[in-house]
Amino acid sequence: MNRAYHLCMHSFSLTDDERAIYEWQLWVQGFGEAGQLRLKQATVLITRCGGVGGTLAYYLAAAGVGRLVLAHAGELRSSDLNRQLLMSHAGLGKSRAEQAADRLRAFNPHVEVVPIAENISLDNAERLVAMADLVASCAPLFPERLHLNRYAVAQGKPLVDCAMYEMEAQLTTVMPGRGPCLSCLYPSEPTAWQRQFPVFGAVAGTVGSLGAMEAIKVLAGLGEPLVGRMLLCDLATMAFRTMQLRRDPACAVCAGVQSASRAP
Template sequence: MMNLTPTELERYRRQIMLPGFGEAAQQRLKASTVLVTGVGGLGGTAALYLAVAGVGKLILVRGGELRLDDMNRQVLMTHDWVGKPRVFQAMDTLRAINPDVEIEALCEYITPENVDRLVKSADVALDCAHNFDERNLLNAACVRWGKPMVEAAMNDMEAYLTTIVPGETPCLSCIFPEKPVWDRRGFGVLGAVSGTLACLTALEAIKLIAGIGQPLRSQLLTMDLSRLEFTKHRPYHDPNCPVCGQKAAPQASVVSSLSPVLQLVPG
């Protein structure tokens, strides 16, 4: 367990005061590494709340440059960064907010070539990518290496959220066996919607790592934020899933030995 410095004890004092949290949960956060894909209105805002909560290391992965039409929702960005790689601005902003958190920024997308290396280096992955190609790659790698993944996505005023634990819950392929065509600039987006989902996404990761509360295991939370309607569903766990089925993913049966974070979370 990693000791907390006097500065960290004071910085996180208000959350350490929470019933069932304490210094032990804060130490678990400090010892953890979280992979965040996307780093836009959803991933960037989730990374912000993980940084201020005291996660030890964040790995930010997102290719491409910042666009002016990103600025209505990307709270880590500044206007003078338009046209530049967004992931580096995100890193600089997070370091300025909390210098105690280690930040690694990679200006690339999730690919078959890098996904295993990235997933293996993290305790938890946040799936905030802008297309299902990257999401499928991340989901499969998390299943292969027994790493929990917080899955979050939005479209217009609707959103969904779930926590995927290999060997225990349905994976993304179980939940969405047929992937929709997703045009990342083909729908409108309100910053407060992505921010709302991002806060819940960060909270799921914090609960997993700290061992508090009840993460959305085997539950899919859907949100209609135009009406503020929230519904929980029980998605089907397909035993013949090509990604997480018994024949497809033998590692899933030993997930607890592969993921230190899961050993900290009560069943």
């Protein structure tokens, strides 16, 4: 079992209604009420809440993560609706972040949802990462992911990086000081990536669901998160591989960073 990421402890407890909602996951071995309380006390920043991030946010709301910060600029377009499950046809032309927040609040009123109609930039990344215990990186552009990585490492916050292309997906978890960060993997920005990419909603949703499970594991101290490893999924052949990653000792972002995590 991995070491649970340290969270600020508050005098939280579960209500009877919450125990009823989460009853079936409280049965998961090694989770129980202590794990549920860890989720309830946690704040997760999700950038953005489209095909991947929206699914991830949905499952974190279902699991009872206490506070979800959704960073996503812009208004809903028709071409978003093949994958962005938190949206609706009625919301075309309206704020994506607000729609996503409304859907999550309706789904689980016990979860506090904070919509922020901004995408990640150098100007806001430090502030938004500071709001969270864990960062879910689901943006469609590498600069956004690398800004998040930089401040997640600087603030000692775990980052779950979820991405897809066409029928393939990749997932890794950055634990500052315990494994490679995104800058170890991509010391220069990948140049071939284009903003518009081929996508089935089910592929985006698959890696979003896997990313939600990574976040739950890190927050609750369950299982073995993908620290120093990358899951590659090819949904065309249904081949899943777990690759071993190297940390770059000369990394411009994480060289010399020691682990900030500790046992609960």
